[in-house]
Amino acid sequence: EAGIELKEARDIVREITEAENTTLKNGRKVTDALSQLFDMIVDSRKSFKQEYSGPLKKREGGENITDIVGHYIGTIANEPDPKSREKEKKYDLIEKLMSGFDVHIIGDKSGSMTETIEGESKWKTQRRAEYLILSALHRFEEKLERSGVQSLEDKSLDVRSAAISFRGDNIKDIDSDKSLGKKFLSKDKVALWKSLTKQGSGNGDVTALQVVHQQIEKEIKEAEASNKQDKRLRIIISMTDGYPDSVTGVHQMAEKLGELGAVVLGIGLTETAKAVRQIYTTEHSLGDYVKDINDLPILVAKY
Numbered sequence: 001e002a003g004i005e006l007k008e009a010r011d012i013v014r015e016i017t018e019a020e021n022t023t024l025k026n027g028r029k030v031t032d033a034l035s036q037l038f039d040m041i042v043d044s045r046k047s048f049k050q051e052y053s054g055p056l057k058k059r060e061g062g063e064n065i066t067d068i069v070g071h072y073i074g075t076i077a078n079e080p081d082p083k084s085r086e087k088e089k090k091y092d093l094i095e096k097l098m099s100g101f102d103v104h105i106i107g108d109k110s111g112s113m114t115e116t117i118e119g120e121s122k123w124k125t126q127r128r129a130e131y132l133i134l135s136a137l138h139r140f141e142e143k144l145e146r147s148g149v150q151s152l153e154d155k156s157l158d159v160r161s162a163a164i165s166f167r168g169d170n171i172k173d174i175d176s177d178k179s180l181g182k183k184f185l186s187k188d189k190v191a192l193w194k195s196l197t198k199q200g201s202g203n204g205d206v207t208a209l210q211v212v213h214q215q216i217e218k219e220i221k222e223a224e225a226s227n228k229q230d231k232r233l234r235i236i237i238s239m240t241d242g243y244p245d246s247v248t249g250v251h252q253m254a255e256k257l258g259e260l261g262a263v264v265l266g267i268g269l270t271e272t273a274k275a276v277r278q279i280y281t282t283e284h285s286l287g288d289y290v291k292d293i294n295d296l297p298i299l300v301a302k303y
């Protein structure tokens with residue numbers, strides 16, 4: 001289904017399985033750590049409403065004695081089970097959130113991604129990091145379906161993800177690695193993995209942000225044409241190993257995306273991309289970097 005030869009697909013699936021088992025320094029799987037972070041979003045939205053029913057006898061389900069006087073009078077009147085208790089009931093209350101939650105990831109396939117840092121090529125680090133985020137988001141979506149958290153539109157809150165990557169600064173150099181959707185199927189995983197293995201030459205940060213902007217703008221306009229209010233929360237994660245093709249262009253696109261209600265987060269890969277924190281930290285965007293895969297859950301938790 002991914003349009004890849006069987007032998008290559010098998011090799012990719014083996015690599016994906018190894019990626020799924022990536023562990024932190026404490027031995028914990030990265031996917032488990034990320035999934036727990038997303039689960040906390042659901043759990044933090046839950047509160048409890050307490051109600052009490054009574055007066056009840058103990059045999060009727062009464063629990064705590066609340067009417068001490070009545071209980072005493074019943075006891076001295078030889079009533080073995082006075083109606084002096086009440087039963088506590090708890091109901092889950094789940095806050096309504098935005099209409100939905102979208103994550104767009106932009107991958108860097110410029111020539112410098114072939115450099116090796118601490119024994120691993122940058123493109124391999126990026127491929128693994130991007131895969132783990134998408135995998136954890138998919139598990140988060142499944143958790144939301146089971147928990148039944150409602151959105152502002154009185155329907156189940158959903159999480160969608162998409163991924164593109166650039167080999168250069170031309171529109172034809174932008175690859176679609178995963179179409180926007182709630183699922184992360186086997187064919188999606190294999191196609192993404194293969195695409196992030198191919199390397200290009202030039203930077204295309206600004207062009208990639210333009211592509212995402214066009215996609216979001218189109219979706220918002222289609223919603224408005226159908227008299228629907230678009231309230232989706234959109235986060236664009238732009239992965240890079242250094243300077244973009246145009247710092248000014250990145251700032252301009254971050255502002256335009258901000259006008260659509262989206263948030264741009266630039267993530268530098270390894271310490272060689274420390275400058276990303278400064279470049280992407282503006283009034284309309286955020287910037288940070290990871291030293292290695294161990295920093296990924298911390299960064300996700302932060303933002």
